[in-house]
Amino acid sequence: MNIHIDQVIKRFGTFHALNEISLQINPGELVALLGPSGSGKTTLLRVIAGLESADEGEVYINGDNVTLDDVQKRQVGFVFQHYALFRHMTVFENVAFGLRVRPRRIRPAKAEIQAKVSELLDLVQLRGLSNRYPDQLSGGQRQRVALARALAVEPKVLLLDEPFGALDTKVRRDLRQWLRKLHDELAITTVFVTHDQEEALELADRVVVMNHGKIEQVGTPEEVYQSPLNPFVFDFMGSVNIFHGRIEDGIAKLGSIEVDASTTKKLDGEAVVGYVRPHDVEIITQKDEADLEAKVLHIHPIGPTVRLELTHVDDKEHIQAEVNREDYELLQIKSGDQVALKLRKLAIFEDKVPS
Numbered sequence: 001m002n003i004h005i006d007q008v009i010k011r012f013g014t015f016h017a018l019n020e021i022s023l024q025i026n027p028g029e030l031v032a033l034l035g036p037s038g039s040g041k042t043t044l045l046r047v048i049a050g051l052e053s054a055d056e057g058e059v060y061i062n063g064d065n066v067t068l069d070d071v072q073k074r075q076v077g078f079v080f081q082h083y084a085l086f087r088h089m090t091v092f093e094n095v096a097f098g099l100r101v102r103p104r105r106i107r108p109a110k111a112e113i114q115a116k117v118s119e120l121l122d123l124v125q126l127r128g129l130s131n132r133y134p135d136q137l138s139g140g141q142r143q144r145v146a147l148a149r150a151l152a153v154e155p156k157v158l159l160l161d162e163p164f165g166a167l168d169t170k171v172r173r174d175l176r177q178w179l180r181k182l183h184d185e186l187a188i189t190t191v192f193v194t195h196d197q198e199e200a201l202e203l204a205d206r207v208v209v210m211n212h213g214k215i216e217q218v219g220t221p222e223e224v225y226q227s228p229l230n231p232f233v234f235d236f237m238g239s240v241n242i243f244h245g246r247i248e249d250g251i252a253k254l255g256s257i258e259v260d261a262s263t264t265k266k267l268d269g270e271a272v273v274g275y276v277r278p279h280d281v282e283i284i285t286q287k288d289e290a291d292l293e294a295k296v297l298h299i300h301p302i303g304p305t306v307r308l309e310l311t312h313v314d315d316k317e318h319i320q321a322e323v324n325r326e327d328y329e330l331l332q333i334k335s336g337d338q339v340a341l342k343l344r345k346l347a348i349f350e351d352k353v354p355s
């Protein structure tokens, strides 16, 4: 089932929570809505679910205009952080709930419900826990029950709001992989909200980056990470070093750094800002090939990578570099050393005054 969102506007009083959002989600896709707090992710998910109505614009599911349809009619399954499990019901009863409350004429027979719930509990790997109550489960197990409960009614689309929000890092990682596998098996069109870049990049087929009720970029994880369209996306998708300056005759002059900017010629004479990821700051041994020189302030080994905090020798700007541990060991550097740096990949944008 595809989802089509066409110029949706949602206001709360005079505040625009969604500003003309248009988005096409393809059948069977797993899409992440990613953005900082307050960017409108949950509101968009609620508008798709029918829990919130759009002030303007339309929502289509599978080609049908569902803008005025209520939640039940839209046949969406959702797992929202605040819609907890029913505490007085067992795991089995929680999962069976959506089927048991159906009107008699479309309610499956008892044996059918039994079979369906068992099948779902197998799917979410909770077979042995069907008689437990929510209080007797771990956070991760509860989330899986919530997913099974959402899936029980065979939704056309699945909407998940920070499904693993309250869990610790290791459990989140495991559940992410599990959800990706489950999604590949079931191929239900799924939209999930997250403010965690890593979660979006690892799990989604496509990522929708939102800010201030607008979409900044839609793309595959590779596209939004490797080719951010603007400074907001660049900054939001990971750590970054920022250098301010201007372009003169096709050369970006960013402090004492000078790099070729012939591909951004239209910005000639303009104030610009250069963005480079820490893993694109290379520590080199040939001083004459360096873009800049810096002094090592701190060295932080983090698992297989080593993060270095440096300071530019000329203008004292703070710089972060990230190298893999093997390269770091070959370099034999320590705090206080002066090193030569090369910027492998520098993205240049117009330096706009923030609005």
Ligand SMILES: Nc1ncnc2c1ncn2[C@@H]1O[C@H](COP(=O)(O)OP(=O)(O)OP(=O)(O)O)[C@@H](O)[C@H]1O
Residues within 6 Å of the ligand: 012, 015, 017, 035, 036, 037, 038, 039, 040, 041, 042, 043, 044, 195
């Ligand atoms: N019912 C409401 N009444 C008034 N303002 C609201 C309401 N719901 C959301 N908002 C506002 O709309 C904006 C977008 O909220 P939304 O919950 O969609 O953001 P979000 O990106 O999901 O944020 P978070 O990651 O913090 O959950 C916020 O500024 C929020 O305060």
